[in-house]
């Protein structure tokens with residue numbers, strides 16, 4: 001075999017891999033590559049998600065010609081480079097394809113393919129929600145000043161409110177945050193300020209709307225303030241919603257019920273137009289923060305490719321809407337208050353998984369997605385650490401390294417300040433809450449925690465392992481905890497118990513149900529009673545009864561939907577979570593999301609995830625649905641998968657792991673618990 005054929009073979013191999021990379025880019029990212037040389041290349045494996053730094057990639061690609069732009073989408077395993085001339089791209093393609101790039105500790109093999117247009121791709125990657133338009137510089141500086149001056153904040157009346165997290169003023173009609181609607185027969189004495197007219201006329205002229213709005217809400221946000229994610233009530237307003245941003249920019253987060261989240265930067269003087277899906281199905285909200293992450297303009301490569309922090313100033317928005325007089329008949333019944341009751345409930349529950357792939361799908365839909373969606377509400381119900389867990393944490397010697405695998409909102413991370421504590425959770429929304437509380441946390445699956453073997457003195461896994469849907473996966477979770485432990489290290493595991501009545505004592509989870517039925521008002525701290533349940537205070541009796549009716553027995557191998565606060569009648573089930581605090585509109589009374597509890601409430605949607613990623617979409621997502629509550633409103637219901645453990649089952653699981661001994665096991669308020677020690 002001569003050198004020439006060897007080279008050809010090598011080339012063939014690179015070509016094959018490059019084709020495979022192109023195929024993956026198309027399949028997973030919608031990025032279309034072309035064999036025809038262009039000025040732009042997509043660099044597979046050269047992304048921030050591969051651990052490649054911008055500097056290293058830039059120096060690699062810059063050798064072949066003038067780089068016009070280098071786009072590195074966050075967390076993606078690829079990057080885009082555009083050269084000033086096609087020649088640069090050709091050279092880079094010839095020289096870098098199949099070559100290794102060292103970046104820090106990472107070594108990657110790059111595969112390059114031509115793309116027609118990066119700009120186009122960029123838009124495709126971070127496309128706006130359907131129906132959303134942003135018009136930059138819609139008003140001039142003069143108009144901005146005029147509009148801001150038109151709002152007189154000095155008078156306080158019905159139509160003006162200092163809400164806990166922003167102040168608002170209404171014109172035309174008052175939007176009522178108690179019922180999330182407007183009194184259509186009670187127009188306000190003050191119509192829309194005259195200063196708005198030229199702006200609205202321009203909207204009509206430009207075809208941004210075809211009706212003149214008759215309602216205006218002015219929201220003013222100081223730095224650090226925001227608006228919870230919400231959908232503007234369908235029955236209150238017509239389709240088009242126009243929102244002008246004045247005074248300062250902010251990032252508005254859009255969320256689809258399927259979990260997609262799209263941050264949209266609203267520059268000052270821009271107009272946001274929400275129509276169709278973006279108005280009816282996606283929630284919008286502004287996370288209360290003092291800084292936003294926004295795309296940065298990098299002069300060195302002249303592209304909007306990096307991210308930078310932007311300090312928030314005082315933003316005033318003018319939201320113009322048209323009152324709706326007929327019921328809404330939009331194409332999104334699952335999110336529509338005019339069309340409630342049309343979505344099927346309960347959803348068709350899944351079956352128990354029969355293979356690993358099914359198990360991961362089930363957990364993705366019925367555990368991960370749900371926690372991300374309910375993170376904020378969930379976190380509000382998790383503030384009191386359980387005494388026995390605290391006892392375990394306090395018994396560890398000072399300086400011990402502790403990892404909390406499945407740390408939730410981090411309620412155990414600060415319990416013993418003498419420990420070196422890190423937490424991880426599968427839900428990025430919960431991790432975000434922990435991070436904002438100042439804890440060391442990262443997103444990780446409990447089956448493969450990116451920490452060194454034998455690096456921890458102790459591990460805790462509180463209310464996590466019951467979310468794995470096969471015995472193998474529960475076992476793997478215990479093995480992973482044990483792997484992390486140093487010899488002699490201890491792990492504390494809690495799982496939910498099938499037996500909610502133990503030693504003739506009902507768990508608090510059950511007791512709270514009795515209280516409700518006796519008409520007693522339940523405490524709003526349900527987590528003290530058990531790990532999984534909703535805020536009982538949202539239930540009225542009729543609501544509870546509805547749940548009972550809705551409960552399906554395990555039929556045709558399908559998982560049963562559990563009735564909250566009743567005894568379990570199956571070990572594998574779906575437990576409903578009724579999302580409290582969701583309003584179809586963007587404000588809550590003080591008892592809601594903006595907790596008036598005396599305790600710190602850093603979780604006000606600090607999670608990037610909205611806790612109002614509420615309802616199923618038009619093809620109902622199996623894990624959540626809407627549940628009507630009296631008064632015509634509705635709460636979204638999510639279902640979490642659980643495997644509740646029978647007595648002895650947790651110990652039995654642990655004994656299958658070699659190199660450990662079970663030191664103690666006990667029942668604690670409806671949970672089975674063990675302390676393990678690695679030998």
Ligand SMILES: O=C(O)CCC(=O)C(=O)O
Pocket residue numbers: 217219227232243244284317319586
């Ligand atoms: O501040 C904004 O742009 C949005 C306000 C809003 O969503 C509302 O009032 O419903």
Ligand SMILES: [Fe+2]
Pocket residue numbers: 230231232284586
């Ligand atoms: Fe809104």
Ligand SMILES: [Zn+2]
Pocket residue numbers: 234235280328329330331332335336337338
């Ligand atoms: Zn509707």
